[in-house]
Each structure stands twice: as structure tokens, then as C-alpha cells.
Amino acid sequence: MELCSFLTLDSFITDPLTHGFMRKALLMSSLVAAVCGFLSSYLTLKGWALMGDAVSHSVMPGVVVAYALGLPFSLGAFIFGVGSVALIGFIKQKSRVKEDTVIGLVFTGFFALGIVLVSKIKSNIDLHSILFGSPLGISLSDVKQTIFISLLVVILLSIFRKDLLLYCFDPRHAKTVGINVFFLHYLLLTCLSLAAVVGLQSVGIILVVAMLITPGATAYLLTDEFDNMTIISVLSAIISSLIGIYISFWFDLETGGSIVLAQTFIFLFAFLFAPRYGIFKLKKFFAGYK
Amino acid sequence: MESINYQNFRIDAENICVDYNGKVALYDANLRLKPGQICGLVGMNGAGKTTFFNALTGFVNISKGKIRINGESVRSAQKDQTIAYVPQSEGIDSQFPINVWDVVMMGRYGSMNIFRCPRESDIQAVKDAIERVDLNDHLSTPIGNLSGGQRKRTFLARAIAQRASILLLDEPFSGVDIRTEKLISELFIQFKNEGKTILLSTHDMIHVREFCDLVLLINKTVVAYGDTSEVFTPENITTTFGGISPDFLFGPES
Incomplete structure (x- = not known):
């Protein structure tokens, strides 16, 4: 560790930028974080944290199968992500088992299938990078896929952002005025699957759910306006990614874990010090001085 | 322009049934409302009030029966913001x-x-x-x-x-202050004069007497329906609430 070399903040930031893989990692992780952060404001308001966890774990067999067949891994992940949600809906409707049980049951089943497949297929799949992410080792084809999917999700969310907000807020009203709620439901699920696919490159399957809920939760503590919430969510996600990658570079830590930890710390900071909704209610505190 | 009879009804629900995964929430329910009518929907929790609303808005599908809104399907009522x-x-x-x-x-x-x-x-x-x-x-x-x-x-x-020409209100008076209550009741009179049709569910029997031309008493199906003065009787209310005396619901003075 060249700890003495970051005596200045300047070199702390610029030194890693001399490495091509670091520039790529910083850029791609920021992009992924922005996409997940954008979606995260909808997911936290809709109460889909568990659903996010389910979808992100369920993509595992899809990734493995796609690698084995030489297909784009996003395709396999997407099919299994949406498939898991369809299966959850089906089992919930046809049985008396409660929804959270069904969700837990289905995604662990898919995840286990993925792990078994990895051990059986024995190709050059790097289990570690799927589970924990490898933002520093993203290949060129992964970069193209990530940019394509990210743009797709951002475009979809931008076009339907008002409808999705209404869907999260009051689906009954949406239905009453003739808005296609069924479509919006699956649109949000599709975006969730796609975001999980790009997110897992940064932080891996196990932690990608953090990318999908923590930034939104942080932003929710800081504002009462949805547009601001989206902006804060995206910014906090990007900043966490940058902090996580730098920290992991200088201290030789697991990158995915560092990114998520950075998000968690930002959330805790908001939890304690958010002006209105934080534990210390700073707004009231300072108002008392006036 | 003279339209045929059933089109004069804003809401025309005929023998509707709703079930959730085989569990019946509402059966053989009928309701006909004209422009400018205010109807109270009264029943216990779980009697199917919200289900009735959901069926009219198309939020749940009916398994039997027919719903016409201004003579058209629920789907086109949604499209028309009715x-x-x-x-x-x-x-x-x-x-x-x-x-x-x-x-x-x-x-x-x-x-x-x-x-x-x-x-x-x-x-x-x-x-x-x-x-x-x-x-x-x-x-x-x-x-x-x-x-x-x-x-x-x-x-x-x-x-x-x-x-919209039809307003469905789920418990409009629950948890509101006096000022809001007064404003809502004034609005109801305006809506009535504008020819809007209002269906409201309420727990408060006083409000039914005060605003509602018609009352629909339900307990999984229609217990009684008609003019408030005729239908809103202690006997019917007792039946609707599964045998509980209206004294208990109104307070002893009613």
C-alpha cells in the first residue's frame, strides 16, 4: 500500500485516474449507479424492496446459462428476472401461501439453481465476480451492453415517470381514469430486472438490491418532493460509487462491498441529520436559535 | 334527442358478483342511479362496500352480472373519465x-x-x-x-x-374537521345541482339522513335499496349490521 502517496487530496483523486481500468470502472459504475438510483425512488415508494431482492437473486441462473451458451448475459438475466416475478405472481394466486413467503421461496430456489449450474457447467465462469461484482474488470462487450441497457431504462423511466409515480401513489385512480395499470406494473418490473442486470456488474448479485433501495431511502429522508427525491437519489448513488471505488483502490478492499458500504453510510448520515426527518431534527434545532 | 330507457341511468349495475380467488365478496347486487342523485352505501366492514366501488371503477373484474355506466361499458367509462x-x-x-x-x-x-x-x-x-x-x-x-x-x-x-359525472367517495367524512365537513356538504349540493351522481360509503348514519336521496344497505348482497325515508329503517339497519340494534349505532336518542 502506498499510503504515503495520498498525502494530498489531489493525488488521492488523480492517481487512480492514470489507470485505464480505473477510469472505466469509475465511469461505468457511475452510470449504473445513476440508473439504479433513478429506479430506486420508485421502488422505495412502491414498497418493492423485497421484490428487488428477489429479482436480483433470481437472475443468477440466467447469467450462468447465458455465459455457457455464449449469449449476452443480460438476456439470460432478464428472462429469469421477469420469469421469477411471473412465477411469484402465479404461486401467490394459486395457493394460500402468503406473498412474502412465496417471494423468499422463489428467489432462493432460482439462486440455488444458479449455484448448482455453476458447479456443473464448469466453464470459465467466475462465480466470485457474479456474486460480488467486478467493476474493475468489465470487458468491452459488457461496457456496450451496460450502456445500451442503462439508456433503455432511463428512456423508459423518463417517458413514463409521471404515470409510474401515479401508479406507485394511487393505482386505483390510475385504473379509474383509464391508464393501463397492468402495463405500468410490468414496465416497472422490466426496469427492475434490467437495472439488476447492470447493477450486478458493479456490486454483484448479492448486494445489487442495495443499489436499488438505499439511494431512494436516503433521498426519501431528505425531501418531500418527488423530483428532488430522484435527483438526490441519483446523486447519492453516483457519489457512493465513486467513494467506494476510490476507497477500495487505496485500501485494497472488495469494490462492490465498498460501494454499498458508502451508500449505507450516506443513508445513516441522512437518518441522523436529515433536517426534517432525521433523528436529531436539525431544522427544529436551528429554528430554536432564531 | 330521446335515448332509450337504460341510458338515463348514470350507474346501472345488474346482479353483479365479485369473488377473490373463489371467496365471494359480493353477490347479486343491483344499483340504479340517475343524474343528480346522491346515494349512501351503508354496511359493516367487510360487507363489500369497497368491493362495490372497485367493481364500478373496473379495479376488480366482476364474475357475473352487468355494469353500465351512462349506458356504456366500464372500460369506456374509464376512457371518458366518467x-x-x-x-x-x-x-x-x-x-x-x-x-x-x-x-x-x-x-x-x-x-x-x-x-x-x-x-x-x-x-x-x-x-x-x-x-x-x-x-x-x-x-x-x-x-x-x-x-x-x-x-x-x-x-x-x-x-x-x-x-367526472359520477363521484364515488369512500368514507368522505371520516377523520375530517368541522370546516371540511361543512365544505364537503356544500359541495355535495353543488354537485347535485350540476347533475353529478354521487355514491358515498359511510359509517355515520346521521350523514345518510342529511344528504342521501337514496340508500343502499349491503351485507355481501343488497339488504335494502330505495328512498332514504322508506328504506333507512331501524329494522333494515339491524339486518344489515347482523342483528346489532340501531340504538347502538345511532346513540339512544334516535
């Missing part, structure tokens, strides 16, 4: 990060383009609606910072902005 639904307070996440203006604007979404860009007419409709519920001072207040009554008025404004 029905507005005012949710009960518990049906809404009051901490949702959205302000009064944006909630009321959602009443216009159904008639906007796909990007939901407000036109001049939409902005005017929202302004007027907010004016009518007396929330001008709270245009950009997040709904989480409103009182229960103000929040209720916000959703009423959304229904007004929608320019």
Missing part, C-alpha cells in the same frame, strides 16, 4: 412525497397525452378545483404536511378537476 374515486384516508400513503398541486393534476392525466404535459385547460381545471375546496394557500404543500381534512379536500379537488 367516474372519479375519492379514496378513504387509510387507502393513501400520507407520507408520499407529492404536493397538493400534483395530486390534483393527476385528475387530468387520463385526458392528457402520453407524457402528461399539462395544457392551459388542465392548469385552469386544477386551479378551479383547488379554489373550490379552499386550498389555495397550500398549492405546493406536501400532502404529508396537511391535516386529515385538507388531505380529503385535496382528493376531492382531484375528482373535481377530472370533471
